Amino acid sequence: MLTALRSEARYAGLWALPLPVELGGGGLPFRAYAELAEAEGASDHGPAALGSAPLLDVTMLARHGGPGVREAYLKPLVAGDIRTCYAMTEPDVPGTDPFRTGTRAERLPDGSWVVTGRKWFTSGAAGADLVTVMARTSGADGDRDGLSLLLVPTASAGFRVVRELPVLGAVGQYEIAFDRVRVPADHLLGEPGDAPAIAGERLQLGRTLRCLRWLGQAQRAFDLMCARAAGHSGSRGPLADQQLIQSHVFDALLALRTTRPLVHEAVALIDSGQDARTEVGLAKVAAARMLQQVTDSAIQVHGAAGLGPDTPLPALFRTGRAARILDGPDELHITSVARRVLREYGRTSVPPSCPDAPRG
Template structure:
């Protein structure tokens, strides 16, 4: 495992990071550069390592892959370059899909020939409360007719399909049994990409507003059975949140390295910045936050890998990891001064992504509330027991 981590670190640092400016342009040259990185990752044996062997992946165990994902996260393009971007959806289909669904979609996800997307968040209702979903899928014979409005459907324009969460059951059904996950190929008539949603300086961004107008798909496109949308979503989001947290660690570690390099080389007010007590405090506090978040994340992965209920551990690290990333990047920008505000370093983009982290996959406030409630109901569930 150590040797594999070393090879992954060399690939990300020496081959992916130098191409970040080109990759971020989202033009033909950027697409060609990404294709080249994908080929290179496959040549090096670094492709789809966390996908199970039975679906064509590398079969690296979950806990071991967490270490790799920490390295992959050093670049925002890392997961695209090594094929891990499809892992959550490939696992979701592998666990909950029918034989036909797995046959149609999983091989392309693992090989990187296609990309997935998920339609959950809606602009008209609070995304932090999924029972409010208004998109509907109405049964008409042996077909679903879907109507609704989603946004922040990440990657929708490039995706081959979107897993849409829609209300399928009668109003009398308990809310948590009323939503189903329905697979919608993105070339289906009525699937309309309205726009790329401008977000915090990204225009275009990878987040799309999508309308569903009488979108017709077969009844067999339900994933995991009718009314099981929340089960499917949680089974996807649990490991995904751990992966997010590990990638945030990679970003924070890179920001920490940039901060230390700057502190050791920048001269101001009679000495290098590294000699200033306040800068030393930044370094020490950042290192402590990174290490605390890393150990918490590994513990959450350990509990999940053992097959135990890891909801408390995942909830804690989701809001703690997001705060850690923000704080470390913020200090690194401060040490860089005006340079940190420019695109001459990756820090300003990292800062924006750190702000996203406190909202997506559940806002910090919800994770704090739900985690506290679980521990108050059962104090034995505190993570140190």
């Protein structure tokens, strides 16, 4: 099915729209693509079917990969011939504290690397051809320096998928292991110690992409809810005439309409190359909460039918709940955004009531 959808996307000129033209993509600027990302997100297969799924990896490798990496992997990635995944989180290490990364990479005399360690909740690892792994290349546990990113071919000796990790019953996440995996010298991304900067850049774009797709998923749940309310009746008449149903519709629409501008504000800043950390943090928390709220209302309006296999609502609700932890839990973003804003107030002594206070 997916192969057929990809063929149709290519034939219609819709393949890889946000990816560079010189690599076989459509060259659409991120701000223009953002509108389409919502529509892609509403589908179970949108990004994969339309070739936009590797946007994060293509962007990272194009900016930080060496000539050999760019030549070997970028065009096959855009064409959909190979797949990648990203491994950062580890068992027993809080994802909010990457400086405690236990995976190690030792540099050999010939410049190549040997990677040893374990990662988990790595999306799509079982079908990936390449995995970008964060590893400590120098320093001690907890040091803020010495973390690097290496691109590891999954066919390498010593790499293995340990197990699948269902998330609230959904598949696609994996625990993986590196047992002295040999990595070519030119598969280091950037320079040794560059991982925090590269990962931060990737996460900023990745979180915003997730928010856009969550908007699309929430719109899908909202549409299902409204169709149910308009098309079904109970013993007291049409569902759409019941005030409690109307309250669900209003609150869900309010959540959608107030979250969308936050997400697109982050999109605009990223597109223009500006610091969007505060805006991305706000958008990520708001969009995750909004998806869970809207889907919960849709399930409530459907009743028992909303819990069963005949609608996508259980899967959408599961996504909404997981969204509050993926790419950093709500608490991380709340704390980091608040601290950033308060630091700015401390530097400028602007009264909190000032309407022209600086952005965080």
